[in-house]
Amino acid sequence: MRLRLFLALILLTFFVNPVFAAKPTPPPPIPYSVCVDAGHGGNDIGTENQELTEKEINLQVAQLLKEKLETVGYTVFMTRTDDSTLSNADRYNFCNAQTAAILISIHHNGSSSSAVDYSQALYMKKSDVALAQEVVNTVSTSLGIPSQGISRFASGVLLKAKMPATISEGFFLTNSTEYSLIKNNNRLEQEAEALSAAVQNYFDN
Numbered sequence: 001m002r003l004r005l006f007l008a009l010i011l012l013t014f015f016v017n018p019v020f021a022a023k024p025t026p027p028p029p030i031p032y033s034v035c036v037d038a039g040h041g042g043n044d045i046g047t048e049n050q051e052l053t054e055k056e057i058n059l060q061v062a063q064l065l066k067e068k069l070e071t072v073g074y075t076v077f078m079t080r081t082d083d084s085t086l087s088n089a090d091r092y093n094f095c096n097a098q099t100a101a102i103l104i105s106i107h108h109n110g111s112s113s114s115a116v117d118y119s120q121a122l123y124m125k126k127s128d129v130a131l132a133q134e135v136v137n138t139v140s141t142s143l144g145i146p147s148q149g150i151s152r153f154a155s156g157v158l159l160k161a162k163m164p165a166t167i168s169e170g171f172f173l174t175n176s177t178e179y180s181l182i183k184n185n186n187r188l189e190q191e192a193e194a195l196s197a198a199v200q201n202y203f204d205n
């Protein structure tokens with residue numbers, strides 16, 4: 001009898017002790033949801049070409065992408081909607097807290113040569129690869145520029161994002177042709193359309 005009581009107490013301690021309690025399961029991601037992160041912002045300008053700054057171009061593309069995705073029924077979260085300065089932690093903490101299904105961080109590349117131009121997508125985790133691949137393929141094809149493919153990059157945002165994530169470097173802002181396409185054509189609209197198509201392809205596959 002005594003032994004049984006002793007065993008019962010041991011078992012009770014085991015289940016009541018929070019150390020042994022099952023970890024709470026994280027909430028499931030919101031279906032068809034995207035956390036859109038406009039890179040840089042505030043005193044962090046990014047790359048630039050004359051009066052065009054990367055932080056502003058990133059935000060414009062992010063806003064166009066949000067509109068396009070919402071039109072087709074997606075839920076979109078934005079890490080910033082104005083010129084605020086955000087840390088990497090601000091970005092991934094926000095996206096993780098929203099339980100977004102995927103994260104796309106929008107950037108544009110820079111070079112000391114105004115002739116260089118290509119698309120590239122960055123990834124970190126194995127679960128980022130399919131999304132990064134889809135983004136760089138769709139953006140380079142739509143913009144009609146070469147693709148540099150995907151590249152592994154240990155960015156804080158990619159490291160700490162709990163969902164598949166990628167950094168899109170759509171084109172080189174420092175490129176002279178891109179400069180005139182932004183000024184005289186609907187280059188950013190075109191890029192946002194490509195990113196929206198990439199997101200839809202990713203979810204449909």
Ligand SMILES: [Zn+2]
Binds near residue numbers: 047054107108
């Ligand atoms: Zn950037």
